[in-house]
Amino acid sequence: MAKPILGLDLGGTKIASGLVDLASGNLLGEGVRIRKTFESEKNQDVFDSIVAAIGETLSANGMDISSIGGVGMCVPSPVDPKTGFLYNPPNLRGWGNIPLRDRLREIYDIEVAVDNDANAAAMAESRWGAARGLSRSVFYATVSTGIGTGIIINGAILHGKNGLAGEGGHVPLDGFGHERCGCGNIGCIEALASGTAMVKLAREMLRKNGTHSLLVEMAQGRLEDIDMVMIGEAARRRDAFAQEIVVTQGMRLGLWLGGMVALFDPEMVVIGGGCANLGEPLFQAMRQTMIARTIHPKAQEIPVVPAQLGTASGVMGAASLL
Numbered sequence: 613m614a615k616p617i618l619g620l621d622l623g624g625t626k627i628a629s630g631l632v633d634l635a636s637g638n639l640l641g642e643g644v645r646i647r648k649t650f651e652s653e654k655n656q657d658v659f660d661s662i663v664a665a666i667g668e669t670l671s672a673n674g675m676d677i678s679s680i681g682g683v684g685m686c687v688p689s690p691v692d693p694k695t696g697f698l699y700n701p702p703n704l705r706g707w708g709n710i711p712l713r714d715r716l717r718e719i720y721d722i723e724v725a726v727d728n729d730a731n732a733a734a735m736a737e738s739r740w741g742a743a744r745g746l747s748r749s750v751f752y753a754t755v756s757t758g759i760g761t762g763i764i765i766n767g768a769i770l771h772g773k774n775g776l777a778g779e780g781g782h783v784p785l786d787g788f789g790h791e792r793c794g795c796g797n798i799g800c801i802e803a804l805a806s807g808t809a810m811v812k813l814a815r816e817m818l819r820k821n822g823t824h825s826l827l828v829e830m831a832q833g834r835l836e837d838i839d840m841v842m843i844g845e846a847a848r849r850r851d852a853f854a855q856e857i858v859v860t861q862g863m864r865l866g867l868w869l870g871g872m873v874a875l876f877d878p879e880m881v882v883i884g885g886g887c888a889n890l891g892e893p894l895f896q897a898m899r900q901t902m903i904a905r906t907i908h909p910k911a912q913e914i915p916v917v918p919a920q921l922g923t924a925s926g927v928m929g930a931a932s933l934l
């Protein structure tokens with residue numbers, strides 16, 4: 613049996629890690645292990661946390677570095693997968709640019725691969741998740757606080773010249789509007805249809821129109837307490853306003869997906885992240901708008917489905933990089 617790969621998913625507030633058998637896609641032993649990190653941590657502290665997470669994962673499974681085939685890491689950052697060089701991660705303050713792969717290889721004499729987290733999750737879903745056994749070309753999007761995308765073409769991650777391709781969340785849909793995106797541009801799909809954008813829209817509409825909604829009750833009148841989970845819950849309880857918010861978000865995502873399928877002609881669209889939990893009302897609005905607003909003549913044959921691997925997709929995708 614081939615040696616397992618240690619997969620490591622670096623987030624803004626935590627490091628998830630686990631050992632993955634690449635042949636089966638199974639997580640070994642205790643599954644995914646979580647180690648908290650702190651926003652105040654600087655580059656060296658987070659790097660030390662990464663090294664500690666690797667050590668803990670190995671010892672918890674009764675292994676040492678020689679028992680594994682390598683370390684795969686995914687990061688919430690633009691990264692050059694050829695060199696493992698991170699470009700100023702937006703959610704890891706104080707990091708700057710860092711040659712992560714080389715730093716790790718100074719410590720461990722082992723193969724190390726690094727890629728962007730949405731790319732890794734796309735790979736995991738395509739090998740072992742929603743698109744398992746069927747798709748060579750997959751458009752994957754994670755819709756939660758932001759929108760990240762990973763594009764699999766002929767079984768491989770689309771990287772582009774510098775490894776920086778696949779930033780589908782920052783395709784502007786309304787570049788002359790008012791919604792400023794975290795990236796500095798105006799009207800990116802992330803600024804219009806992420807979970808954050810959805811919550812913002814709900815709060816603004818309630819504040820402006822004073823609409824009657826279960827959401828106001830659920831938040832005990834404090835509109836700033838409304839979050840994505842609450843909107844989902846109110847929509848399930850048939851609150852008309854919350855349902856309208858979910859459909860609006862689905863239509864915006866669908867319009868964007870219409871462009872994405874025309875561009876990439878994938879076999880399947882997989883949607884992960886917290887917003888995928890909004891379920892069928894969101895997916896229905898996405899599918900209908902995608903089909904109605906695309907030049908792709910066979911868009912109705914492209915399944916738009918929820919991701920299956922949940923929070924393990926980062927660790928599994930990271931391992932799949934090797």
Ligand SMILES: [Zn+2]
Pocket residue numbers: 781782783793794795796797800802803
């Ligand atoms: Zn943007």
